Amino acid sequence: MGLPNAEMDDVVGKEYAQGFVTDIESDTLPPGLDEDVIRAISERKCEPSWMLERRLSAYRHWLTMQEPNWSSVKHPSIDFQAISYYSSPKQRPELDSLDQVDPELLSTYEKLGIPIDEQKALAGVAVDAVFDSVSVATTFRHTLAEAGVIFCSMSEAIREYPELIKQYLGSVVPYKDNYFAALNSAVFSDGTFVFVPKGVTCPMELSTYFRINEAKTGQFERTLIVAEERSQVSYLEGCTAPMRDENQLHAAVVELVALEDARIKYSTVQNWYPGDAKGRGGIYNFVTKRGDCRGDRSHISWTQVETGSAVTWKYPSCILRGRDSVGEFYSVAVTKGHQQADTGTKMIHIGENSRSTIVSKGISAMRGSNAYRGLVRVAAKAENARNHTQCDSLLIGDRCAAHTFPYIEVKNPTAQVEHEATTSKVSDDQLFYCRQRGLSEEDAVSMIINGFCKEVFNELPMEFAVEAQKLLAVSLEGAVG
Amino acid sequence: MLTIKNLTASVDGKEILKGIDLTVRAGEVHAIMGPNGSGKSTLAHILSGRDGYEVTGGEIVYKGQDLLSLETEVRAQAGIFLAMQYPVELPGVNNMTFLRESMNAIRRSRGEDEIDAVSFMKQVRKKAAQVKLDPKLLKRSVNAGFSGGEKKRNEILQMAMLEPYLAILDETDSGLDIDALRTVADGVNLLRSPERSMIVVTHYQRLLEYIEPDRVHVLVGGRIIRSGGKELALELEARGYSWLVEEAAA
Ligand SMILES: Nc1ncnc2c1ncn2[C@@H]1O[C@H](COP(=O)(O)OP(=O)(O)OP(=O)(O)O)[C@@H](O)[C@H]1O
Ligand SMILES: [Mg+2]
Numbered sequence: 001m002g003l004p005n006a007e008m009d010d011v012v013g014k015e016y017a018q019g020f021v022t023d024i025e026s027d028t029l030p031p032g033l034d035e036d037v038i039r040a041i042s043e044r045k046c047e048p049s050w051m052l053e054r055r056l057s058a059y060r061h062w063l064t065m066q067e068p069n070w071s072s073v074k075h076p077s078i079d080f081q082a083i084s085y086y087s088s089p090k091q092r093p094e095l096d097s098l099d100q101v102d103p104e105l106l107s108t109y110e111k112l113g114i115p116i117d118e119q120k121a122l123a124g125v126a127v128d129a130v131f132d133s134v135s136v137a138t139t140f141r142h143t144l145a146e147a148g149v150i151f152c153s154m155s156e157a158i159r160e161y162p163e164l165i166k167q168y169l170g171s172v173v174p175y176k177d178n179y180f181a182a183l184n185s186a187v188f189s190d191g192t193f194v195f196v197p198k199g200v201t202c203p204m205e206l207s208t209y210f211r212i213n214e215a216k217t218g219q220f221e222r223t224l225i226v227a228e229e230r231s232q233v234s235y236l237e238g239c240t241a242p243m244r245d246e247n248q249l250h251a252a253v254v255e256l257v258a259l260e261d262a263r264i265k266y267s268t269v270q271n272w273y274p275g276d277a278k279g280r281g282g283i284y285n286f287v288t289k290r291g292d293c294r295g296d297r298s299h300i301s302w303t304q305v306e307t308g309s310a311v312t313w314k315y316p317s318c319i320l321r322g323r324d325s326v327g328e329f330y331s332v333a334v335t336k337g338h339q340q341a342d343t344g345t346k347m348i349h350i351g352e353n354s355r356s357t358i359v360s361k362g363i364s365a366m367r368g369s370n371a372y373r374g375l376v377r378v379a380a381k382a383e384n385a386r387n388h389t390q391c392d393s394l395l396i397g398d399r400c401a402a403h404t405f406p407y408i409e410v411k412n413p414t415a416q417v418e419h420e421a422t423t424s425k426v427s428d429d430q431l432f433y434c435r436q437r438g439l440s441e442e443d444a445v446s447m448i449i450n451g452f453c454k455e456v457f458n459e460l461p462m463e464f465a466v467e468a469q470k471l472l473a474v475s476l477e478g479a480v481g
Numbered sequence: 482m483l484t485i486k487n488l489t490a491s492v493d494g495k496e497i498l499k500g501i502d503l504t505v506r507a508g509e510v511h512a513i514m515g516p517n518g519s520g521k522s523t524l525a526h527i528l529s530g531r532d533g534y535e536v537t538g539g540e541i542v543y544k545g546q547d548l549l550s551l552e553t554e555v556r557a558q559a560g561i562f563l564a565m566q567y568p569v570e571l572p573g574v575n576n577m578t579f580l581r582e583s584m585n586a587i588r589r590s591r592g593e594d595e596i597d598a599v600s601f602m603k604q605v606r607k608k609a610a611q612v613k614l615d616p617k618l619l620k621r622s623v624n625a626g627f628s629g630g631e632k633k634r635n636e637i638l639q640m641a642m643l644e645p646y647l648a649i650l651d652e653t654d655s656g657l658d659i660d661a662l663r664t665v666a667d668g669v670n671l672l673r674s675p676e677r678s679m680i681v682v683t684h685y686q687r688l689l690e691y692i693e694p695d696r697v698h699v700l701v702g703g704r705i706i707r708s709g710g711k712e713l714a715l716e717l718e719a720r721g722y723s724w725l726v727e728e729a730a731a
Contacts, residue, residue: 424572432531433569437583437639438557438590447582451573451622 029086035059038186041086045155045190048162058175058185065179075284075311075340078249085187085220147203149233150195154222157193164195168226172255172292172319180251180286184220188253191222196231196262205461207236221252227262229295234265236464251286260295260322267460268304269468289316293325296351301328303459305468306341315373317346320354320385327356330456334472335368335400344373344405349385349415358389361453364400365476371403378415385415393423394452396445396476424452446473482507482678483528483548483647488539490527497523499703501539505647508675512689512714513682515700516722521682522566524700525651528680529563530556543647558590560646564636564653566682571623576635577605579623580642587643608641612668613661629656637668648672649680654688666691686718701726 029040038059042052067077144151150161158165175185196202227233256264266289291300302316318327329345347356362370370393378385393402406419426448434444450457450469457465483505490498497520505511513521527534528541530553541548548556571579585595596604609616614634624632633653640648650669654662669679669692681692689697689711697713698705701722706729707713717725 427569428532429569430571432553433565433571434579434583435553436529436531436557436563436565437579437643438554438586439583440554440586443582443586447574447579448571451571451575454573 029084031084032081033059033083033085033187037085041187041189044086045158047155047158050162050166051158054170054175055186058182059187061176062179062182062186065182067179078284080183083249086189143203148197148200149202150193151206152193154188154191154193154224157224161193161195164226165193165224168257169222169224169255172257172290173253173288178288181253181288184222184251184253184288188220188222191224191252193223194225194233194235196225196227196233198228199230200228201231202233205234205236207238219248219250219252221250221254223252223254224257225255225264225266226257227259227264227298229259230261231259232263234461235267236461237266237268238270238464238467249284249286252288254287254289254316256289256291256300258291258293258295258298258300258322258325261297262295263299263301264291265301265303266291266316267464268302268306269460269464269471270304270306283311285312285314287312287314289314291316291318291327293318293320293322293327293351293354295325296322297324297326298322299326299328301326301330301459302345303328303330303456304332305453305456305460305471306331306333306343307471311339312341312343314341314343315345317348318356319348319350320356320382321350322354323351324353324355325351326354328459329356329358329360330459331359332361332363332453332456332468332472333370333372334363334365334476335370336365336476337367339368340371341369342371342373344371344375346375346377347387349376349378349382349387352381352383353385354382355386356388358387358391359455360389360391361456362391362393362402363396363449363452363472363476364393364402365396367399369401369403371405373405373407375407375409376417377408378410378412378417380411382412383414385412385417387415387417389417389419391419391421392452393421394449395423395425442473445476449476482509482544484542486540486542488524488527488541489537490523491535491537492523492533496537497534497703498527501700501703501705503698503705505678505680507678508673509695510673510679510681510692512692512694512697512711513680513700514684514697514714514717519700520703521700522651525563525566525649525680525682528556528647528649529553529561554586555590558587562640562643562645562648564633564640564648564650566651566655568624568627568632568636570625570627572625574623576621576623577619580605580639583639584642605638605642609638611671612637612641613664614638630658630661633657633665634661637665641668641672644672644677646676647678647680649682651682652684653681654683654685662688663691686714689714699725701729704729 029037035056038055039052042055170185173181175182194206225233225235256266258264289302291302293300300318304316306312316329320327327347331343333341333343335341344360345358347358349356356376358374360372360374362372364370372391374389374391376387376389389406391404395402402423404421408417408419410417426445430448431441431444434447435441449472453472457468460468485501485503488498488501489496501524515521523534527536530551536549543561544559551559581596581601588595605619606616609619612634618627618631618635624635627635633656636653653665657665666688681694683689694711697709697711699707699717699722707725
């Protein structure tokens with residue numbers, strides 16, 4: 001290709017633009033995990049005893065489990081005793097407004113471009129900013145409350161809405177589900193709870209920003225979104241992390257429940273620290289995201305743009321229980337440097353006429369390795385289930401890799417399952433053509449990549465689509481060969 | 482406009498151009514003819530700065546600048562345009578977006594403002610009609626799934642929009658039906674002006690009936706073995722290249 005490999009790595013090796021660390025006094029538990037640590041977490045969050053019992057059951061189950069090693073991702077084994085499981089930025093008591101929030105914290109948000117301000121209000125976005133483990137700022141609660149929408153931190157929800165939490169938390173991802181889900185269920189620190197009652201269309205896009213700040217602090221978010229009959233909600237999630245030497249573990253669980261005729265759209269633009277040029281210090285991202293289309297004609301749509309993390313292991317999934325329910329998965333995953341991504345989705349068809357669409361776009365540059373792993377399962381009673389999967393890989397340079405692993409299990413003869421896969425390269429010819437028309441190599445690559453990702457970007461809420469394009473441009477700057 | 486002096490170049494150690502001399506003045510149209518594999522596309526690629534060729538000797542001066550020291554996109558911004566023998570497909574990249582980005586990149590490099598959306602649309606519609614390019618193709622991905630003739634028209638559209646100072650057309654006439662040939666030639670003639678030069682690579686005298694060249698050069702085995710007026714093309718059409726090769730060898 002155009003540039004020799006060494007030179008290519010040089011241009012690609014852009015420093016992570018958002019790698020800075022905020023100096024804030026933290027209330028952090030010493031590293032290590034045992035039942036006492038779990039009790040301490042629960043106590044600090046003033047949880048009721050039933051929650052503590054749930055955590056302990058999950059922990060005891062986790063102890064019996066093995067860390068999975070079946071994915072194509074390679075990473076040094078994680079020392080779970082070296083991680084601190086609770087960290088909260090110290091707040092001044094009784095905050096009436098943002099003016100009273102730690103100015104360091106606010107300036108961190110500013111650097112990250114997180115707008116907890118009028119601009120966002122105009123854009124119609126409510127922000128629940130999660131700083132490390134505790135929610136520190138929530139806006140627009142009143143507008144939402146008027147509509148009857150609950151949008152609050154998980155800790156608050158556990159105290160204020162115990163009945164809803166007991167009913168729904170863990171109903172989509174039980175703690176026995178997998179190793180990281182069990183760990184999360186035992187030690188989850190905070191997260192977001194959204195509840196949209198019958199017939200309500202949430203009046204604004206909901207968004208949360210995550211940020212990992214404490215060294216060696218695992219981040220164990222827990223998100224639950226419940227959309228009752230005929231309700232609708234769109235939730236946006238975005239992440240960045242500061243530069244650190246040690247690998248940081250992130251094991252979040254996201255559960256979505258859509259009842260009859262409800263619609264949930266969950267969008268993620270993820271930009272975690274991927275590690276330095278040698279692959280050191282990136283985020284390990286093991287996430288369980290699952291949506292349950294419980295009601296007839298319910299609709300759950302996952303859209304994600306992944307550019308960060310050293311290791312990503314993530315399969316947003318849909319369980320299509322309701323008749324005529326619809327599951328969608330649109331994904332762009334970028335891996336460069338030493339990044340590894342093992343992502344994909346699972347569509348489990350149980351209801352009659354359930355339909356699912358999967359569009360997965362993988363981009364690999366430098367030594368990046370990208371794997372798509374998709375499961376489409378059609379249960380025996382899922383008459384006329386339909387799936388269409390389109391899985392495209394784009395390679396930049398000749399030392400990166402892309403793998404596709406489609407798993408299809410069909411137990412009903414009326415099902416129609418289609419799988420299409422393509423692999424293409426950004427070719428010398430294409431780059432020459434663009435440059436001959438006056439475009440720089442970088443603009444050419446970003447144009448070709450945006451073209452490649454268009455179907456996914458189209459699914460993102462407008463302002464996120466713009467951010468996603470920028471993010472891709474930044475993260476692939478110079479990734480040409 | 483352009484002066485090439487004793488240019489030699491090779492690919493993978495194999496010498497392809499063996500000493501090219503060529504001078505193109507502002508306003509002139511030069512035709513380059515020659516058998517397959519003689520080095521015509523190689524010359525066009527070297528002029529436009531394509532990677533993969535090693536220039537082993539000689540020099541190229543374009544508008545007073547040492548062309549060989551400039552990056553590909555800088556040459557394009559300086560007004561060099563290559564209509565390619567095999568236009569490249571860019572799946573997912575909208576044809577109009579590409580054209581606008583390209584125009585704006587060139588404008589920015591010259592310190593000009595970007596073109597506003599309305600004037601751009603007007604211009605692109607008008608020029609697409611001139612080269613008889615189906616407007617539907619403007620909304621599709623660049624060249625993706627275009628027929629051979631459609632790709633060539635699209636190249637001419639780009640040329641018309643970008644208004645280069647030195648346009649190099651590498652076999653833009655190959656694979657065109659007679660009407661299309663006419664349209665392409667019209668497109669080229671519309672651009673002819675005293676401050677613009679063109680190098681037209683072709684195998685067919687027919688194109689030169691529509692685009693009257695000031696000079697015709699015959700490139701054989703990496704050398705220009707004969708240059709002449711437009712009547713040289715007619716002679717080549719009638720007699721082929723062998724007599725020239727024999728004369729040159731003699
Ligand atoms: N990348 C390359 N690798 C090896 N040989 C090459 C390469 N590019 C060109 N050549 C060789 O250089 C010679 C000249 O090729 P070029 O494409 O310039 O010919 P041309 O005159 O344009 O021919 P045509 O009329 O068929 O288009 C040919 O022998 C060709 O095989
Ligand atoms: Mg050629």
